[in-house]
Amino acid sequence: MVELQLQSAVTCPECGHQSTETMPTTACQFFYECIGCGAMLRPKPGDCCVFCSYGTVPCPPIQQQKPCCG
Numbered sequence: 441m442v443e444l445q446l447q448s449a450v451t452c453p454e455c456g457h458q459s460t461e462t463m464p465t466t467a468c469q470f471f472y473e474c475i476g477c478g479a480m481l482r483p484k485p486g487d488c489c490v491f492c493s494y495g496t497v498p499c500p501p502i503q504q505q506k507p508c509c510g
Contacts, residue, residue, distance in 0.1 A: 444465075445503065446465065446500065447461070447463070447497065448460070448495035448496050448497040448498075449496040450472060450481070450491065450494050451495075452476055452477060452479055452481065453481070454477050454479040455474065455476045455477040456476075457475060457476025457477065459474075463491050463499055463500060468488055469490050470482060470489060470490070471490065472490040481493070488501075488502070489508065
């Protein structure tokens with residue numbers, strides 16, 4: 441069984457600022473405000489959350505190969 445990673449470094453596509461965040465385990469995070477420039481990040485088309493789009497680690501449901509936010 442794979443151990444879940446709950447920390448993911450989110451990189452802003454606007455300014456490149458990176459911040460390590462703790463991912464929620466019970467809900468997807470659809471919005472994330474960049475601490476560096478204030479840009480509001482949203483998932484890329486086809487991704488379920490901002491961690492899957494901009495993070496170094498995908499969200500917990502994806503890590504477990506389960507449906508995410510369905």
